[in-house]
Amino acid sequence: MERADLLFYNIGQLLTMDNGSDGPVKGKEMQNLPLIENAAVAVKDGKVLKVGKQAELMDIDADEKIDCKGCLVSPGLVEPHTHLVFGGSREHEMALKQQGVPYLEILKKGGGILSTVKATRDTSFEELVDKAMFHIDRMMSYGITTMEAKSGYGLDYDTEMKQMQVVKHVKKLTRMDIVSTFLGAHAIPEEFKDNPEAFLDEMIHMLPEIKEKDLAEFVDIFCETGVFSVEQSRAYLEKAKKAGFKVKIHADEIDPLGGAELAADVGAITGDHLVGASDEGIKRLAEEGVIAVLLPGTSFYLGKDKHARARKMIESGVAVALSTDFNPGSSVTENLQMIMSLAALNLKMTPEEIWHAVTVNAAYAINRGDSAGKIAPGRHADMVVWNAPNYLYIPYHYGVNHVQKVYKAGEKVYEKAEILRKSYTAAASGK
Ligand SMILES: N=CN[C@@H](CCC(=O)O)C(=O)O
Numbered sequence: 001m002e003r004a005d006l007l008f009y010n011i012g013q014l015l016t017m018d019n020g021s022d023g024p025v026k027g028k029e030m031q032n033l034p035l036i037e038n039a040a041v042a043v044k045d046g047k048v049l050k051v052g053k054q055a056e057l058m059d060i061d062a063d064e065k066i067d068c069k070g071c072l073v074s075p076g077l078v079e080p081h082t083h084l085v086f087g088g089s090r091e092h093e094m095a096l097k098q099q100g101v102p103y104l105e106i107l108k109k110g111g112g113i114l115s116t117v118k119a120t121r122d123t124s125f126e127e128l129v130d131k132a133m134f135h136i137d138r139m140m141s142y143g144i145t146t147m148e149a150k151s152g153y154g155l156d157y158d159t160e161m162k163q164m165q166v167v168k169h170v171k172k173l174t175r176m177d178i179v180s181t182f183l184g185a186h187a188i189p190e191e192f193k194d195n196p197e198a199f200l201d202e203m204i205h206m207l208p209e210i211k212e213k214d215l216a217e218f219v220d221i222f223c224e225t226g227v228f229s230v231e232q233s234r235a236y237l238e239k240a241k242k243a244g245f246k247v248k249i250h251a252d253e254i255d256p257l258g259g260a261e262l263a264a265d266v267g268a269i270t271g272d273h274l275v276g277a278s279d280e281g282i283k284r285l286a287e288e289g290v291i292a293v294l295l296p297g298t299s300f301y302l303g304k305d306k307h308a309r310a311r312k313m314i315e316s317g318v319a320v321a322l323s324t325d326f327n328p329g330s331s332v333t334e335n336l337q338m339i340m341s342l343a344a345l346n347l348k349m350t351p352e353e354i355w356h357a358v359t360v361n362a363a364y365a366i367n368r369g370d371s372a373g374k375i376a377p378g379r380h381a382d383m384v385v386w387n388a389p390n391y392l393y394i395p396y397h398y399g400v401n402h403v404q405k406v407y408k409a410g411e412k413v414y415e416k417a418e419i420l421r422k423s424y425t426a427a428a429s430g431k
């Protein structure tokens, strides 16, 4: 008899996300959801041993059998765009936004990103580690098992290095898989406000050391009005590629500058935000196979009524991924399930497309397509057992956490706590 360490059984719906082929799932293909009903999954040595109909797996002898009670089971969610490491917080900006002060105006006056830069420069390594761990744990509780983390709140050598060293350090403290991105070009610091080119040169000079110390896999830039122009971004990313990095772009987030076209031109793995992406830009993303990382929580939180054109992107053959954009200014949430609801409501994505966007496509967006985002034999058993009867339910019931249990490489890393009802149920029954 075959032996396993774990057997997940009585799974009502199992989203394997395994369509038998490699690469991100593009365009209309995102509608075809790889799903098995009445399923089971066997796990051995942290890896998936067998996946199939329950009847085919019940003769496997397992040390631990996990009754999924007819619920939904999916791969661990993948979060492809976060600004994880920062000092302080910006709750005071909420009132400014309510008074109608635009996001880029707050930045121009030295607030926004620049106020977090000041706080991050003033925060110790140890405090940043604790703070990052707090947010990582919360993301894990929402079902995320693989994520990306950007620097970008230092804007000087010491603090950018500190942020990336924090990420390197927290990787040793958590079961979360974390992919690091250098976003030194996130804003123009006060010291360089009249000479952005010199600032970009400073950031470029850091690249060999970042590479040598293995502190980041990706380089990213904020291409936006009042931040870095398309031409500055192009030159910067070309140099980053020469230094051996994969590249990403904060593109067309607020103003439509041609960031999507730039992402296609430079062969970026992803273009992120893309709220203002042009028709031509979307066409080019599809042609060049650039993954669109959409962040509907940011449009929601900034009070915008303009949203990324997900339907147009999918109809044009683009692979779409979704993310929280977790950061202290434009999207303050670790809840990727909430983003799934916003993608349904504001981006008009279907539930089938949304599940692709938070698993397999998000994994490819951070170069983890080979290891995350699918439940398939030989892969790490990163799995979520949901308190939900089916996959439609998660975007439908919004704003709350539906996770029952999270497993990372076959190890349980989170289980929902029970409400302590004993005293009042006893009182109600007169005992
Ligand atoms: N737009 C640039 N960066 C972040 C916001 C960072 C911040 O406001 O602190 C974003 O992706 O939205």
Ligand SMILES: [Zn+2]
Pocket (backbone or CB within 6 Å): 081, 082, 083, 250, 325, 327
């Ligand atoms: Zn961002």
